[in-house]
Amino acid sequence: MVKQEGDLVCLSLDEVHGLASKGLTQNGASSEQARSVADTITSAERDGCKSHGLFRLPGYIGSLKSGKITGDAVPVLSELAPAVVRVDAANGFSSLPLEIGITALAEKAREQGIAALAVNNSYHFAALWPEAERLAELGLVGFAFVTAKSYVAPAGGIKPLYGTNPMAFAWPREGKPPIVFDQASSASARGEIMIHERDGKPLPERWAIDKEGNPTNDPTKALAGAQLPFGGYKGGSIALMVELLAGALIGDMFSFEATANDTRDGGPPKRGEFLMAIDPSKCVSGGGFSQLAHAETLFGEILGQEGTRLPSDRRYESRKITPTEGITIPKSLYDECVELAG
Amino acid sequence: MVKQEGDLVCLSLDEVHGLASKGLTQNGASSEQARSVADTITSAERDGCKSHGLFRLPGYIGSLKSGKITGDAVPVLSELAPAVVRVDAANGFSSLPLEIGITALAEKAREQGIAALAVNNSYHFAALWPEAERLAELGLVGFAFVTAKSYVAPAGGIKPLYGTNPMAFAWPREGKPPIVFDQASSASARGEIMIHERDGKPLPERWAIDKEGNPTNDPTKALAGAQLPFGGYKGGSIALMVELLAGALIGDMFSFEATANDTRDGGPPKRGEFLMAIDPSKCVSGGGFSQLAHAETLFGEILGQEGTRLPSDRRYESRKITPTEGITIPKSLYDECVELAG
Numbered sequence: 031m032v033k034q035e036g037d038l039v040c041l042s043l044d045e046v047h048g049l050a051s052k053g054l055t056q057n058g059a060s061s062e063q064a065r066s067v068a069d070t071i072t073s074a075e076r077d078g079c080k081s082h083g084l085f086r087l088p089g090y091i092g093s094l095k096s097g098k099i100t101g102d103a104v105p106v107l108s109e110l111a112p113a114v115v116r117v118d119a120a121n122g123f124s125s126l127p128l129e130i131g132i133t134a135l136a137e138k139a140r141e142q143g144i145a146a147l148a149v150n151n152s153y154h155f156a157a158l159w160p161e162a163e164r165l166a167e168l169g170l171v172g173f174a175f176v177t178a179k180s181y182v183a184p185a186g187g188i189k190p191l192y193g194t195n196p197m198a199f200a201w202p203r204e205g206k207p208p209i210v211f212d213q214a215s216s217a218s219a220r221g222e223i224m225i226h227e228r229d230g231k232p233l234p235e236r237w238a239i240d241k242e243g244n245p246t247n248d249p250t251k252a253l254a255g256a257q258l259p260f261g262g263y264k265g266g267s268i269a270l271m272v273e274l275l276a277g278a279l280i281g282d283m284f285s286f287e288a289t290a291n292d293t294r295d296g297g298p299p300k301r302g303e304f305l306m307a308i309d310p311s312k313c314v315s316g317g318g319f320s321q322l323a324h325a326e327t328l329f330g331e332i333l334g335q336e337g338t339r340l341p342s343d344r345r346y347e348s349r350k351i352t353p354t355e356g357i358t359i360p361k362s363l364y365d366e367c368v369e370l371a372g
Numbered sequence: 373m374v375k376q377e378g379d380l381v382c383l384s385l386d387e388v389h390g391l392a393s394k395g396l397t398q399n400g401a402s403s404e405q406a407r408s409v410a411d412t413i414t415s416a417e418r419d420g421c422k423s424h425g426l427f428r429l430p431g432y433i434g435s436l437k438s439g440k441i442t443g444d445a446v447p448v449l450s451e452l453a454p455a456v457v458r459v460d461a462a463n464g465f466s467s468l469p470l471e472i473g474i475t476a477l478a479e480k481a482r483e484q485g486i487a488a489l490a491v492n493n494s495y496h497f498a499a500l501w502p503e504a505e506r507l508a509e510l511g512l513v514g515f516a517f518v519t520a521k522s523y524v525a526p527a528g529g530i531k532p533l534y535g536t537n538p539m540a541f542a543w544p545r546e547g548k549p550p551i552v553f554d555q556a557s558s559a560s561a562r563g564e565i566m567i568h569e570r571d572g573k574p575l576p577e578r579w580a581i582d583k584e585g586n587p588t589n590d591p592t593k594a595l596a597g598a599q600l601p602f603g604g605y606k607g608g609s610i611a612l613m614v615e616l617l618a619g620a621l622i623g624d625m626f627s628f629e630a631t632a633n634d635t636r637d638g639g640p641p642k643r644g645e646f647l648m649a650i651d652p653s654k655c656v657s658g659g660g661f662s663q664l665a666h667a668e669t670l671f672g673e674i675l676g677q678e679g680t681r682l683p684s685d686r687r688y689e690s691r692k693i694t695p696t697e698g699i700t701i702p703k704s705l706y707d708e709c710v711e712l713a714g
C-alpha cells in the first residue's frame with residue numbers, strides 16, 4: 031500500500047519507476063523502451079522536476095494508444111564520419127536512442143577530442159538536462175539542442191515559428207555532480223503561461239504578444255498569439271541556431287514542419303536532436319594543466335557573491351532527499367497512472 | 373589626396389588597409405601580422421562596423437608601443453587530437469593565429485565531421501563574426517566564443533565577474549553570404565554605456581546595476597557598478613558557458629584572471645578563444661537530403677513575417693556599397709592614424 035497524505039500520494043523512486051514502466055509495457059512499449067523512459071521519468075521526479083515526471087506518463091501512453099509512437103521501436107546506430115554518429119529512433123521515444131547514442135558519442139569524443147550525435151525521428155517528452163548531464167558524468171563537456179512545437183515569434187515578427195527550443199550545456203566536476211543548464215530560447219515555458227491562465231494571473235512583461243503582435247499580459251491572448259524569445263533578438267538568435275542544428279543540419283524537421291506533421295494528440299511532434307561532446311583532456315597541450323580544478327576557481331568566485339547559485343543546484347538539493355524520503359504526486363494523477371498500468 | 377567632407381574623411385577600402393598596415397608595421401608589427409590585422413580592420417569598415425574599424429587602430433598600436441603585445445609574434449599550430457587543433461598566438465594579435473587556425477580547423481572538420489580549435493595567448497581586439505563567417509564561407513557551420521574584461525555580474529550577484537563574452541554562430545548558404553550572429557552575453561556592449569554617458573542619456577532598463585546592486589539608468593553609476601547579462605539568468609548561463617569554453621577548457625584564463633593580469637593600457641587583455649566547425653555533409657546519412665536548401669525554407673518563413681530580418685543583413689547591405697563608395701571616418705581619427713603611420 032502506498033502512503034497517502036491528504037490529496038497527495040507518497041511514492042519511493044522505485045515505485046515511480048515501477049509505475050511508469052508497467053504503464054508503458056501494458057500499452058505496447060517493449061521492456062527496453064519502457065525501462066529507458068521510466069529511467070527518464072524517475073530522474074525527473076528524483077530532481078523535483080515535476081513537469082517532466084509522472085505528470086507526463088499519461089501523455090507518453092496516449093501517444094502509444096493513438097498509434098503515433100512505435101512502442102517497440104528498435105533504435106539504429108550508425109557512424110556518419112569519424113567524429114559523427116547518428117541514431118535513428120525509428121519513430122520511438124527519445125530515451126533509449128539517447129542512451130545508445132550517448133555511449134557512442136562519448137567513445138568518439140574520447141578518440142577524436144570532439145564529436146557530434148544526430149538523433150532522428152524521435153519523440154522527446156523529457157527535459158533536456160539528462161543527456162547533457164550524462165555526458166558530463168562521463169567526464170565530457172556536453173551540449174544538447176532540440177526543437178519543439180511552433181510557439182515563438184522570430185525577432186521582429188508576430189507569428190509563431192520557432193519552438194521553445196531549449197539548449198543544454200554541462201561541465202564535469204570532480205567528486206560533485208556536473209554544472210548543467212537547460213534553458214528554453216523563449217522567455218517562458220508554454221506550461222508557465224497555461225498555469226497563469228488557470229490561476230487567473232497576469233503574465234510578466236516580455237513573455238508574449240497577442241495575435242496582432244501587441245505586447246500582452248493576458249495569458250489567454252498570449253496562447254492565441256505568440257511567445258517571445260528571452261532577452262529580445264538575442265534569444266531569437268539562439269532559437270534560430272537550435273532550429274538549424276536540430277533541424278536542417280541533421281536532415282530533420284524544423285519546429286514549424288514538425289508541428290504541421292503532428293497528429294495533434296497533445297504530445298510532442300516527431301523531430302530531431304543534436305548533441306556535441308568534448309573531451310577536456312584533448313583540448314590542452316601537455317596535459318599538466320588541470321582544467322576541472324581551474325573551473326572550480328570560477329565557481330568559487332560566483333558563489334562568493336551573495337545571492338548567486340550555480341545552475342542545477344536546486345535539482346541537486348532535491349536529489350539529496352528524494353532517494354530516502356520519496357516523492358509525492360496528486361492522488362488524481364496516481365489513480366490515473368494506476369489505471370493506465372492496468 | 374584623400375577626399376574630405378566637412379569633418380569627415382572619405383577613404384577607399386584599399387586606403388583603409390594601407391593606413392592600418394603602415395601604422396602597424398611602423399610600430400613594430402611584422403608585415404604578416406600587420407597584413408592580417410589590417411584585413412580585420414578593413415572588413416569591419418567594409419561592413420559598417422565602425423567600432424571595430426580604424427577606430428581601434430590607435431589601441432592596436434598603443435599595445436605595441438607599450439610592449440604589451442609582441443608585434444612580430446609567430447603563431448604556432450599544433451594538433452591536440454584527431455579533431456582538435458591549437459594555435460599558440462605567442463603573445464600576438466588574434467588575426468593571424470585565427471587565419472592559420474581556421475584553415476586547419478576546416479580541414480579537420482571535413483575529415484572528421486566536427487572539429488575544434490583552441491587559440492591561446494592572444495589579444496582579440498576585433499568583432500567575433502569574422503571567424504564564424506569565414507568558417508561558413510568554407511561551407512561549414514561555425515561557432516566562436518571569446519572572453520573579455522570582467523564587467524558583468526553573475527546571475528543574482530552584484531559584482532563584475534564575467535566578460536561581455538560574445539558568442540558567434542554562422543550557417544553557410546549557397547550563392548549568398550552566410551547567416552551569422554555575433555552577440556555579447558551582456559545586455560549591452562560596454563561602449564554603448566560609455567556613449568550614453570558622453571551624450572548624457574539615461575540607460576534602458578536591465579542594462580546595469582550600481583555598486584550596491586540596485587538597478588540603475590545612470591551610465592556613470594553603471595560603469596562603476598556592473599553590467600547585466602541579457603535576458604536575466606539565461607544570458608548569465610551563456611556568459612558562464614563562454615568562460616568555461618574559452619577559459620578552463622582550453623587551459624586559458626577566465627575574464628577575471630585576464631583582467632587582473634592585464635597592464636590596463638586600455639586594450640583587451642591576453643586570453644583564449646574557442647571555435648568549433650561542423651561539416652553539414654557529414655551529418656546526414658545517404659546525403660540525398662539538401663540541408664542548405666532546407667534551411668532556406670526556414671529563412672523564407674522568417675522573412676515572410678513583416679518586421680523581421682536575418683542576422684548580419686545590415687552588414688551585408690553595407691558590404692554592397694563600401695567597395696565602390698568607400699567609407700568615412702572623423703578627420704581627427706584620420707589625422708591620428710596618419711601620424712601613427714609616421
